[in-house]
Amino acid sequence: MDIRKKVQQLIRRHGTNNPERLARTMGINVIYIDLGGSVYGTYLKYKRVKTILIDAERTPEHLRRFVLAHELGHAVCTPDANTSWISAYTLALNTDRxxxxxxxxxxxxxxxxxxxxxxxxxxxxxxxxxxGVPEGLVELKGIA
Known part of the structure; x- marks a missing residue:
């Protein structure tokens, strides 16, 4: 899957790269709640309804935009998989595919x-x- 191309198409189609606006125009619910623990966010799909949950209590303000963009990535790239929760340890490069x-x-x-x-x-x-992109993930851009 060419993620860069997929993102460019989304930005062109929806006229924005703002993850909150993208989620709204794509019909994905974004809910800010207390998820507990070391969880920053998760993506869920239940009965064809896509939902992103962001921990409003524990997610550092400077990471909220990135966490939302990350969960939006799950909604776009693996829409039928209720993916694992993003937490501090998943903001590293040695995570699964x-x-x-x-x-x-x-x-x-x-x-x-x-x-x-x-x-x-x-x-x-x-x-x-x-x-709001964590420094350790900049190399995913491929130009660092």
Whole structure:
């Protein structure tokens, strides 16, 4: 699966790379609740209804956009799999294929090529910080 191409198509089709707006235009419910534990978010599909749950209590503010983009990646790349929960340990590169795809989707969504071109004077790491992408995942963009 070419995740970069899939993200570019979504951005073109919906006119935004904002994960919250994308979820809304795609008919995916986003709910901010207390999930408990070390959980940041999850994606669920039940009776054809797609839902993203974000832990409003424990997810650091600077990571919320990334967590939402990650869960949106699950909804787009593996829509029929109720995926594992994203927590602090899944924000690393040594996770399984589905988590890596969701991380790659989030990085591509939050750091599209057009944004990087528009900000040539900034490093990829500066741009990642601006967009809430964890530094350890920047290499998924493939240009770090």
């Amino acid at each position: 589905i988590e890596r795809e969701a991380n790659t989707f989030a990085v591509e969504l939050l750091l599209p090529d057009s944004f990087i071109r528009e900000n040539e004077g900034c490093s990829i790491y500066q741009l990642a910080r601006l967009r």
